[in-house]
Amino acid sequence: LLEGVVAEPERPIGDFSLVTPKARALLPDPSRPLPPRWAGSVVDRFVEQAARHPEKIAVTAPGESWTYRELDQASAALAYALRRGGVGQGDVVAIEAYRDPRLLVAVLATLRAGGSFLLLDAAYPPEMLAERVAIAAPRAVIRAAKGNRAVIPLPEGSLPFPLGEKEEILALSDGEVLPEILIGPDDLAYLAFTSGSTGRPKGIVGTHRPLSHFFAWYAETFEVGEEDRFSMFSGLSHDPLLRDLFAPLWLGATLVIPDPAEIGTPGYLTRWMLRERITVTHLTPAFARLLEISATAKPQNGNAEPLEELRYAFLSGDVLHPQDVERIRGLAPAVRIVNFYGATETPQGIAAYPVPEEIGENPAAIPIGRGIEGVDLLVLTKNDALAAPGEIGEICVRTPYLTRGYLGDESLTREKFRPNPFTNLPDDRIYHTGDLGYYDWTGNVVFLGRRDDQVKIRGFRIELDEIRRVLRRHPAIHDVEIVLDAAPSGENRLLAYYVAEHVLPLAQLRSFLAPKLPDYMIPSRFVHLDAFPLTPNGKIDRKALPRPDAHLGGAAPFMPPRTPYEEALTEIWREILDTEKIGIHDNFFELGGHSLLATQLFGRIRETFQVELSIRAIFEAPT
The missing domain is CATH 3.40.50.12780 (ANL, N-terminal domain)
Incomplete structure (x- = not known):
């Protein structure tokens, strides 16, 4: 660094590189050729495996198993029905997803028909599902489980495909067989949604090449x-x-x-x-x-x-x-x-x-x-230079195996998927993740956090603005701020601060959000304020936001534990929910409980009282 400063004293200090020759040997070369390879599609590979060992079990679930032959025949029959129904190359097929072998049938059939699948968790709130379906405009909707009531709204012009028993799925082809569609590496394979910074979910368009590249590497490594x-x-x-x-x-x-x-x-x-x-x-x-x-x-x-x-x-x-x-x-x-x-x-x-x-x-x-x-995993400085070991920068991904970008949003695609500044070749793209990190002295990257408002809760990627947007639709709320907080257990949780004329019941807030957001996006705590604290420049002073109150119970009056059993139970609740004051009528979910915490709760109850309870009990009796 000092040699560079002496040689070019008029150059801005931020333009000098901290990468020494020793460090450069540890780091990826962002100008090296990265030619893409094509190992055939995942469907091609599956068909090969089905031909190799047709009677081997491909997927098993409680009460049923499917061989590779059965999965091959069922997905081919459904693919025939999809194509006969008008699904063409690249058309989106929405799949109402369950933990069921028919999910594999639906995904494989969509790809064999030349379509691209959109997986939608059937347990997600109806408004969230409806919004994603409206954006995706699927040509068909598959319900990937037998006997379940459809939860995805059927868009105008879309065809429904409920899946039943194996024999019913095989009958979809009427005994006819269509030739397999030739799948190319750059053909559309799937559409996936993530939380959007504008409050509107982002659709990401994926192709076949990255899928097969990853699984070929996985099998070889x-x-x-x-x-x-x-x-x-x-x-x-x-x-x-x-x-x-x-x-x-x-x-x-x-x-x-x-x-x-x-x-x-x-x-x-x-x-x-x-x-x-x-x-x-x-x-x-x-x-x-x-x-x-x-x-x-x-x-x-x-x-x-x-x-x-x-x-x-x-x-x-x-x-x-x-x-x-x-x-x-x-x-x-x-x-x-x-x-x-x-x-x-x-x-x-x-x-x-x-x-x-x-x-x-x-x-x-x-x-x-x-x-x-x-793939080159790059850590870049604000000047798009390669960071030295220990120097913090943005984690970026250079590879020919990126997705196409964002559905219907060319501006955001250009912002996040940029030309490689080290080669300036049009097909050499770098994806800017928004994650911060650094190289250690072995050349491995260490993740530090985000440079924006995106967070992770239980592995799910969340844009806080999406939650703010939904809460601001509540008729009694004037303004909202959402912050990430770390519980004593180390688990991330969301806190919601809202400005309203009076305190709103927790049950009302949660019931307002439940049809619109999945459970991992619903805040654990809600704090009422008359006004937000502000910094001198008029922005919300997040450091001055108060901690949640000790007792966050619902509409019922606070009633303390009355017996030794209730004392022991409330002590367990206090530790798991990180809430000082628990009343016997407080609702587990209104206090920020979720399925993971419920499992901890029942483990502690079993350990303390030596009794077995089904996890369903907390949903039936949540106080």
Whole structure:
């Protein structure tokens, strides 16, 4: 740096590079050629696996299993029906998603018909589903479960395809067979939505090349194969779900689906993984904590068994901490842990860090690693120069395997997907993630946080403005501020501050939001203010916002515990909900409770009272 300053004393100090020759050898070369490769589509690979071992179980769920032959025939029959119904190349097909083998049938059929799938979690609020369907304008809507009532509104001109028993799906083709559509690398494969900074969800358009590139790399890099059994834990509208669905099909392995009604029941998950002999799992750090809670719900006859057969745990979606690694290794002594990094705009994982046996002394977080094959993971300064080790910059992704960009928003696409300043070639793009990080002295990238208003809750990406926009629609609310807060447990949670003429009942606020936002976007605490504190320049002074009140109960009057049992229960509630004052009529969900915390609650109840309760009990009796 000093040599550069002496040589060019008139040059702005921010233009000088801190990258030394020694450091440069550790860092990626952003000007090297990155030619794309094409390994064929995920559908092509699935068809090959179905031909190789047709009678092997492809997917199993409570009460039913599907072989590769059955999955091949059913998806081909549904693809025939979709094409006959008018679905053409690139048309969007909305899939009402459930944890059900028919989800695989629907996804494969959409791709075989030449369409692009849009996964919509059937448990999401109706207004959110309706908004996304209106933006996507799907040509058809598939309900990927038998016997369920349709929850996605059918747009005008769209065709409904409810899926029933295997025989009913096979009958959709009337015995006819259409030739397979030739899928190209740049053909549309899917549409995915993320939270938008304008309050309107962003549609991201993905193609086939990034999907097949990731799974080809995955199969070549890790010791996984057709004997493996994969869990299905990812959220149904969360893009990591594609790893759950396609990784086993690419390998000729088996996907195992847990009972969705039992996932939150203490002890279920680890017992299920043992029973089903799960060898590979993809999960978020928050879900890893759920597994630990499940494991602590010991069976009546002794300690929970370790997950001896679990060989790989791939983590993504949020910051991975050393405590998370310890939790997973405590459950599965032989497991290999890999930290993935990516965004919906950079499909699947575009960086990976195999976590070593020895993590080192007190790292704040596990690194996100380096770019996978065909990817440069760059940390750039504000002048678009490569940052030196230890120098904080924006994490950017250079690869030919990016998505196309944002549906109907060329301006945002140009802002986030920019030409590579190191080559200035038109097809050489860099995606600017908005994440901050730095290179360590091994060349791995360490994630630090966001440079904008985007946050992560339980692995889900959220733009706070989307929550603000919905709350401002409440007729009694004049203004809103949403902030991210860390609970003593370390879990992120949302606080909502609102300006209104009087305090609004918690039940009313939550019921207003419930049809419009999924549970992970509903704030844990609501704080009434007469006016926001302001900085000298007139902006909201977030540092001056008050902490939530000690008692945040609902409409019922506060009533303290009256018996030793109630005292013990309220003490458990206080610790889990981080609320000092709990009344016996307070509602668990109105105090910020959610499914993950409910699992912790029932684990503690079992430990304290030696009784088994179904997780459904908290929904039926939430006080």
